[in-house]
Amino acid sequence: MDSWDEWRRGLAAEMDLRGDWPDRSPWIRSAVDAAPRHLFAPDRLWHWDDCAYVPVDRDSDPEGWAAEVYGNPDDAAVTQVTDGLPSSSLSCEAVVVDMLDSLLLEPGHRVLELGTGTGRNAALLAWRAGDESVTSVEVDPDLAVGARERLGAAGRSGDRVRVVVGDGGTGWPAGAPYDRVMATYAVDRIPWAWVAQTRPGGRIVTPWGRLGHVALTVAEDGKSATGWVQGLAQFMSARGTAGPARTFSQVRGTAPAEAERSMTRNLEPLRDNAHLRFALRVALPDVRITTAEDEDGLNAWLHDEGGVGSWATLSAVGSGGDDDNSTVVHQAGPRRLADELEEAWDAWIAMASPNLYDYGMTVEPDGQYVWCGDAATGPRWQSVQTEE
Incomplete structure (x- = not known):
């Protein structure tokens, strides 16, 4: 169809109205323009019809397919359904932008991404850091193949942006140390491997649990990582971490x-x-x-x-x-x-009803905890054990 610019402008304009484009990271809007969502969406998407996820195919329903790709800033486009539940998606634009802003990414930074999916987020990272600076880990071999193809079609070389098949929970030690680590799926436990593979002073951004994403800075001695909650984000959980939650x-x-x-x-x-x-x-x-x-x-x-x-x-x-x-x-x-x-x-x-931005997290080799107000002196809640 010949109306992609109209769809793209509509989503960008709504982001403008809501103030979603971050002032401190103006590069993000240029990267978004250079890596439009439709280039990274498969020909079949999935729409929730209040009963089940039903397919929306680009060839038979181009308008419906475009509406899934370029929904409102808070809408993800479901790209894969497994056993009736979404297992991969093109993440909603507002959260993608917010998390990239939280990463504080600079040109030349070595970046590890966990959860390649469609490859779109890897393309955004590569636009800023450079193609050869990005390694992205995907557990699903079929998704990894599709991501490489889309990265190439979008002008980001699938040979230079490394898309590798593996378990994101173990990171990718062959490319360590990294300046930045970013996950595109939610974890309750921050794997210690992510901290160990990030250089002192490096930054880790990941969705945590069901409601927020955090940005952690690795300590100079490499023995911990700590940082603040950055905003609300609801992402799919890591595959294989748990069975379906009981209702x-x-x-x-x-x-x-x-x-x-x-x-x-x-x-x-x-x-x-x-x-x-x-x-x-x-x-x-x-x-x-x-x-x-x-x-x-x-x-x-x-x-x-x-x-x-x-x-x-x-x-x-x-x-x-x-x-x-x-x-x-x-x-x-x-x-x-x-x-x-x-x-x-x-x-x-x-506690005077603190907001979510008053909370932070500290990750250590043997566990992690959430704190409020101050990492050293504020109230804290022991979280689940970190992964080995």
Whole structure:
């Protein structure tokens, strides 16, 4: 089709309106122009129709395909579906730009990327650092082949931008040390290999967990990496790290609740306040929180993802009053998740409700922790063990 410029300009204009182009990294907009999204999208994309992912083919539905590629700045284009779930995507433009800005990339930096996918992010990195400075690791051999082809077609030599097949969790020691390391998939555990393969003073940017991405700087002695949360980002997790998460219904089962009580707390921040949700993610890393509204008000469902089988429901009891926050709590399992939720919520309020940018992370050889305010003196939460 001959309207790519129109689609590209539309997405760029929306990024302009939202202020998504970072002032400190003006190179990013030039790189985006030089590596347009459609050059890195396969001929078949996948669209969620509220029931399942359905194919959208470039040949049979060019307008629909273009709409997937150039959706709004927060829309990813799903490029691969495995067992009914997305397993690779062309990441949403706003987060791609935000993470590149966080990387503080300079010409000549040696860069390791984990998760090549379509190759588009590698092309953006290469535009800034230089083709021969970028090594990208992809676990899926078929995706790696496609990425090499697209990089070549986009003018970034597939021979000079190294796309290698391997496990991103182990990095790529043959090319170390790197000045910059960037992951395009989410991890709960920051692999120590990423830190070990980054030079002192180098920077690591990665999505962490379900809600944020962090930028870590490796210490001068190479024995730790620490840095601040940079923004919200929801990326697919590393392949093979875990099976599909259990749903609330699977955890809830059919057994009756073991405890019941009332709650008068307004639940709207649980749905609308990203800073609260991030704080709860830090304090309760294995608890999944889902909200939905019905005629009685806002409801919430909580369940643990660790397999111990605890759950809670927070069910609104409408009485017709605008200010009514009456909620009935039912809980069961070894843990009382609603109680834990309120305790973590109250602790966040007691800390003066810090926003997500007040949080940071430190990674050491034997573990990692999240802190708030100050890495040395602020409150901290031990996170999961780092990968070997």
